[in-house]
Amino acid sequence: MKVLIVDDEPNILLSLEYLMKKEGYRVFIARDGAEAFDIIRQELPDLLLLDVMMPRVDGYEVCQFVKQSPEYQHCKVIFLSAKSKEADIQKGLDLGADLYLPKPFSTRELVAKAHELMQN
């Protein structure tokens, strides 16, 4: 299973990379949406852990891109964002995301949900 972690916050990248590797995923990281596109095209990840607010291309655009392209149909998307208003969450889910976890999130919950998504 390949997971792509997209965030502009180095601590998040570091901690999630460590955690997902431990859980047995092949981990890729991107520091903004633009970098994410490249990796998605090359690696076809199974799971995206996506921040919303990033420089250049934001998380919503990445999600929309993935969910609208038939070749990435299998890819699951989990938003991890400090934007925790109802409208922000709804927007993410409307774009096809499978899960929206407001920051600060629980790493245990994230791992559990990720597993769940991967088994289906």
Add this chain to the structure above:
Amino acid sequence: MTSLPLLLCSLLYLGLLFSVAYWAEKRTRKGRRFIDNPYVYALSISVYCTAWTFYGSVGRASSDGIEYLTSFIGPTLGAPLWWSIQRKIIRICKTQRITSIADFISSRYGKSRMLGVMATLLCVLGAIPYISIQLKAITTSFAVLSGQPLTGASGAFLSNQALIISLALALFTILFGTRKLEATEQHEGLVTAIAFESIVKLVAFLSIGLFVTFSLFDGPADLFEQAAAIPSLVKLFTFSSSTSTTNWFWYSCLSMMAILFLPRQFQVAVVENVDEKHLNKAMWLFPLYLFLINLFVLPLTFAGKLLLSPAVDADNYVLSLPLQFGQNGLALLAYIGGFSAATSMIIVETIALSVMISNNVVMPILVNRPSWQTRFDPMTGGASRSSIVITIRRLAIVSLLLLAYIYYHYVANHYSLVSVGVISFVAVAQFTPAMIGGLFWKRGSQQGAKVGLLMGALVWLYTLIMPSLVSVGLLPTSIVSDGPFGLAFLKPYEFLGLTGLDPISHALFWSLFFNTGGYLWGAFNRPQSLIEQNQALLFVDVFRLARSGEQSVTWNGQALATDLRSLLATFFGEEPTRRALDRYIQRNQLSVGSDYADPRLVTYAEKWLAGAIGTASARIMVASVTNEEPLSVDEVIHILKASQELMTVNKKLTRKSAELQQMTQQLSLANERLKQTDQQKDDFVSTVTHEIRTPLTSIRALSEILHDQTDMDEQVRQEFLSRVIRETERLSRLINQVLDMERYDSGRYSLNLERIAMADLISESVENVAQLARDKGVWLEVCPTLAPLSVNGDRDRLMQVLINLLSNAIKFAPADTGHVRICLQAHEHWAELSVTDNGVGIEPDVQQLIFEKFYQASNQTVRKPKGSGLGLAISKKIIDLHNGNISVLSAPGQGAQFICSLPAYYT
């Protein structure tokens, strides 16, 4: 004495009177009001003493004895009541601008035109005989003095002195009273002349009395002793069983009512009153006057009886006594005294009546004509209208005097002075129920007043006037002796079988009985209309209303809502008018379906207007859009006078409303700003929470992993822990900055000012960030020549700014090739500090935004090192507090230069 010099004397006296009046009016124009004085007021009230008093008292005393005193006892006993009655009438007349007793009654009972006409008619009917006896007195005294035979009754209608005198007096009255039209109907000159005449008649009468008592006799004791010797005279000055106490009672009551309601008394005591306080003194001055003028009545009566031939008419004793004893000078003085008594009565009475006739009878008819209905056109119509009014009054004066002359010629000649005078008193007494009821009883109604007045007047005509026509031969005598058609219970002197009273008491009793009965019946019989209730309230509660300032008038007329609105809008402006009226309509749930405004709305409008321009003017203005009733002439003239004042008020109001509008604008602006601030506050809070979440997320994730993963590599473990620590530091820095920001924003921060050498500040701050620059491989350069400047500032805060600017520059400068330069230049009185980097630069459209709070956090488009987003905002606040300025020069890809200017001086 021949008649020509006497005629000249009379004319000279009239000329003197006119000069007195003219002088008083001139004084008034100069602002020294002669009549604003209780003595003049009391003397003018003494117009009560007419020729009837001057000649008739002696006449009456010689036939009825001391009963003559009733005409003076009544007013004396009644004077203390003036404080409650007269004062209230005066107050009402001033507030309601009433100018006659007919006007008063009409206004009190729902502004009934009919009542005004009735009251005027009754006044005229009552006054004509009264005026005629004045003419008689003048003519008789003229004849006695000039030694001519009396031609009055026997001579041709057009050939006697009475007619000449009537016409002369008409002319004189016209000159006095109707030269110009006054809304208040106050005549300064007239009042002064009347007061002057009161002095003349008193002095004349006292002189005759003193002459007779001390010159013809040896003082009063001698006189009374001589009189006591003759039994027929004893009867005259003693009370005996034959003296009717009932007559005393009725006569006293009669004069008590007459002094209040006689048209001329109403004119001088109420209409011409300039200050209510004058009543205080008049209440005892007037009775004193009455006492003095009656002092010598009995001595003169006895002297006449003792010294003159029985053929001499007792009415003429005052003249005949000095004449008999060769005192021609004194006789002339007596003539002038009597002349003044008569003329003062005639002048005031005819003026008062002419005002009634024009205002209550003729004008209501004229005003209803379409040409008078253009109400708001006083500029074009005012002058000609007032001349119409004056003409009407002049015609009224001439007609009244001619009527009086005719009455004199055919009727009065046959009666004594007193008896005719008393007939007039009874007519005027008919106002008593309507006046007293109107003043103190709110239930008193229009119908009651009409029925009462009508019945009283009819009884008066029947019991007093009809018999007088009988005695001059116009009607058969059987009516008096047997009753009309032989019906004994209808005998005019014994109506309904009432006997034992003399004709006057009898007439007074029955007229007042039917009058009061009719008044009460009317009051209980039919409910009052709205306007009656209103007027009743305004009159009865005049003192209370004036105190509380609530002259609540309910309008029963109709006003177009649009007219009302535009009237108010001229005073208060369109928008406030709309708001106020709509609010009132809503609050009181008035219906707005009709084109006409609800009466309550009209009342509200009037009250509102009254707050600005006073109640009286407000009433007139609202009346102008309400078709309640046409404006009276006096109101039109009042508008003319008030328009000047109104224009000033209007100007003030316009200015006020402009100010108000400006204030409203400022308020809404402030409100907008407040809303903006509120929005900013909301944004700030949500940004702060977001900014706090980021390090919090990192801390949670890192520490959860540290906690859960027991088999972590020691090195990774250390790395994780140090990141947790760094994020915690970031969090506390953020919180500190937010608090700082809050302090600057709320203005609670005060600077610790001291003198700071800028060069020191620069080197210190550079030292502070040197490590940061070294770590990143950025060349941090301080310009070789720094301007030797000092600023007055807070060292720590300025240091904070410099460090912020420098660390920002280092942060954005490229690693290893970065170059940051700090310089200081003098620019007039400013220290210009610049920090330049060769970093990514800033887009022009965001160069102003970077100084806003958290700008970076939500708007970053380029990747760059993160800060709290508050650094530059705080820096700007600090520089602002130092009265300085911070700005940025930059182009994308070409680095940025932050320039900070502070007021400075050379070290």
